[in-house]
Amino acid sequence: MAAWRTERVLAALGVLSVCAAISSGPLAPGEPGGEVEWAEPWDGAVFRPPAALGAVGVARGPEPPPGREHTADLPVLLWWSPGLFPHFPGDSERIECARGACLASRDRRAQAEPRTRALLFYGTDFRAADAPLPRQAHQSWALLHEESPLNNFLLSHGPGIRLFNLTATFSRHSDYPLPLQWLPGAAYLRRAAPPLRERAEWRRRGYAPLLYLQSHCDVPADRDRYVRELMRYIPVDSYGKCLQNRQLPTVRLQDTATATGEDPELLAFLSRYKFHLALENAICHDYMTEKLWRPMHLGAVPVYRGSPSVRDWMPNNHSIILIDDFESPQKLAEFIDFLDKNDEEYIKYLAYKQPGGITNQFLLDSLEHREWGVNDPLLPNYLNGFECFVCDHELARLDAEKAHASSPGDIPVPEPHVAQPSHMNCPVPTPGFGKVEEIPENDSWKEMWLQDYWQGLDQGEALTAMIHNNETQQKKFWDYLHQIFMKRNQNL
Numbered sequence: 001m002a003a004w005r006t007e008r009v010l011a012a013l014g015v016l017s018v019c020a021a022i023s024s025g026p027l028a029p030g031e032p033g034g035e036v037e038w039a040e041p042w043d044g045a046v047f048r049p050p051a052a053l054g055a056v057g058v059a060r061g062p063e064p065p066p067g068r069e070h071t072a073d074l075p076v077l078l079w080w081s082p083g084l085f086p087h088f089p090g091d092s093e094r095i096e097c098a099r100g101a102c103l104a105s106r107d108r109r110a111q112a113e114p115r116t117r118a119l120l121f122y123g124t125d126f127r128a129a130d131a132p133l134p135r136q137a138h139q140s141w142a143l144l145h146e147e148s149p150l151n152n153f154l155l156s157h158g159p160g161i162r163l164f165n166l167t168a169t170f171s172r173h174s175d176y177p178l179p180l181q182w183l184p185g186a187a188y189l190r191r192a193a194p195p196l197r198e199r200a201e202w203r204r205r206g207y208a209p210l211l212y213l214q215s216h217c218d219v220p221a222d223r224d225r226y227v228r229e230l231m232r233y234i235p236v237d238s239y240g241k242c243l244q245n246r247q248l249p250t251v252r253l254q255d256t257a258t259a260t261g262e263d264p265e266l267l268a269f270l271s272r273y274k275f276h277l278a279l280e281n282a283i284c285h286d287y288m289t290e291k292l293w294r295p296m297h298l299g300a301v302p303v304y305r306g307s308p309s310v311r312d313w314m315p316n317n318h319s320i321i322l323i324d325d326f327e328s329p330q331k332l333a334e335f336i337d338f339l340d341k342n343d344e345e346y347i348k349y350l351a352y353k354q355p356g357g358i359t360n361q362f363l364l365d366s367l368e369h370r371e372w373g374v375n376d377p378l379l380p381n382y383l384n385g386f387e388c389f390v391c392d393h394e395l396a397r398l399d400a401e402k403a404h405a406s407s408p409g410d411i412p413v414p415e416p417h418v419a420q421p422s423h424m425n426c427p428v429p430t431p432g433f434g435k436v437e438e439i440p441e442n443d444s445w446k447e448m449w450l451q452d453y454w455q456g457l458d459q460g461e462a463l464t465a466m467i468h469n470n471e472t473q474q475k476k477f478w479d480y481l482h483q484i485f486m487k488r489n490q491n492l
């Protein structure tokens with residue numbers, strides 16, 4: 001084994017992640033909730049998903065019942081991303097879960113411990129250069145990544161996601177799914193819409209039919225390119241930093257701090273609009289945010305582009321307008337104009353607010369059966385929930401290993417459990433409007449996001465090669481990363 005080469009590959013990986021950080025502009029990788037918290041202040045307006053974005057230290061486990069195991073014997077769950085450690089104060093905490101107890105810790109010295117059974121990672125922070133290597137065969141890797149892949153494209157590729165054994169992502173297919181992380185419940189959708197005549201009155205006073213409120217402008221979904229084109233065919237009032245053509249009416253509302261809370265004045269203002277442009281920052285199956293749910297809460301019709309499978313989650317089959325159903329922005333504009341002038345047709349989009357109007361049983365069941373809550377103090381948040389999920393999984397795996405050890409002839413070794421690409425299914429980014437071939441090579445979206453996407457694959461493959469200690473592959477990737485580094489250096 002050539003240790004020098006290993007070091008060089010690692011160094012190259014480190015260098016690459018620095019480059020990626022530079023190329024991602026204002027985003028701070030490694031800052032949980034970076035986008036929501038400051039780069040895209042409008043987005044957090046209605047409510048915040050639970051603790052992953054801050055409220056750390058909420059759930060102290062109950063005191064252990066008498067006669068339970070000593071803490072010293074418990075399996076250890078190590079939060080490799082220490083910033084997310086959901087306990088306070090201190091660096092370790094005994095947690096009580098359905099199957100039993102575990103010791104949660106954020107002390108990285110526990111990595112090599114035989115008792116450490118699982119490492120927990122936050123996707124936004126996960127960097128190849130910071131991965132705990134060498135990987136211990138007895139340890140599961142657990143990934144929490146509820147956010148958009150723009151924070152880390154490594155995880156959108158097979159070699160990246162398959163590094164993990166357990167996942168909690170926005171995908172319904174993940175082990176601990178969080179697709180409805182931004183939807184507090186069915187009642188949130190059912191809230192009555194303001195009378196249509198009020199909106200008609202705002203229209204008469206010169207409001208556009210469509211609202212756009214976006215302050216994070218360069219994103220993988222390249223949404224502004226589409227909206228810019230749409231604006232040629234129908235009026236859009238745009239209040240955020242992106243494509244801004246209007247000012248919010250008061251200084252207080254213009255203050256981004258106001259916009260990040262659940263501000264009644266802001267919500268009242270937004271509900272003057274009949275249609276809200278709702279474009280996610282990245283396109284992934286089941287990645288849906290408040291951009292989708294908030295207009296529905298306010299009784300507006302979302303004009304949506306985001307999760308390609310969003311229909312599966314809608315209250316009924318006639319509640320939002322999907323941008324991708326229209327062959328061009330012009331056709332979409334014509335349709336919105338038609339609805340704008342036909343109240344009877346428009347109001348059909350709000351039928352889900354009527355009693356019995358939510359007919360999607362899959363949506364209702366998913367809301368009912370999830371164990372975590374959104375802004376609900378009576379339910380666990382999904383950070384603590386996932387931690388217990390991992391604890392239970394490891395306790396079960398320990399039992400299965402013990403059973404196998406006691407009668408190896410009858411009971412097989414437990415099957416490995418490996419995450420799948422469906423746990424974070426984000427297709428190659430495409431331009432918001434037009435074809436990728438038509439976009440010049442020096443276009444910022446192409447230079448930034450398309451490159452980032454493919455570099456995510458390279459990093460995943462490089463890290464896999466490191467873990468499997470495959471010298472041939474390591475050499476190949478070192479050469480590759482070196483090339484990128486040289487190229488980047490020339491460009492800087």
Ligand SMILES: *[C@@H]1O[C@H](CO)[C@@H](O)[C@H](O)[C@H]1NC(C)=O
Binds near residue numbers: 317
């Ligand atoms: C919507 O659902 C209704 C009732 O199930 C059905 O009759 C109708 O064809 C559906 N419409 C679309 C566009 O799928």
Ligand SMILES: *[C@@H]1O[C@H](CO)[C@@H](O)[C@H](O)[C@H]1NC(C)=O
Binds near residue numbers: 165415
């Ligand atoms: C965890 O995933 C890796 C692949 O990344 C696999 O080799 C290993 O067997 C899995 N471990 C368990 C305990 O399932």
Ligand SMILES: *[C@@H]1O[C@H](CO)[C@@H](O)[C@H](O)[C@H]1NC(C)=O
Binds near residue numbers: 440442443
């Ligand atoms: C991209 O290249 C074209 C022609 O090579 C040039 O006219 C244009 O200014 C460049 N755009 C940017 C953003 O650099």
Ligand SMILES: *[C@@H]1O[C@H](CO)[C@@H](O)[C@H](O)[C@H]1NC(C)=O
Binds near residue numbers: 472
């Ligand atoms: C190392 O990687 C190469 C290229 O992917 C592959 O052909 C080879 O079988 C691997 N060797 C080992 C020992 O896994």
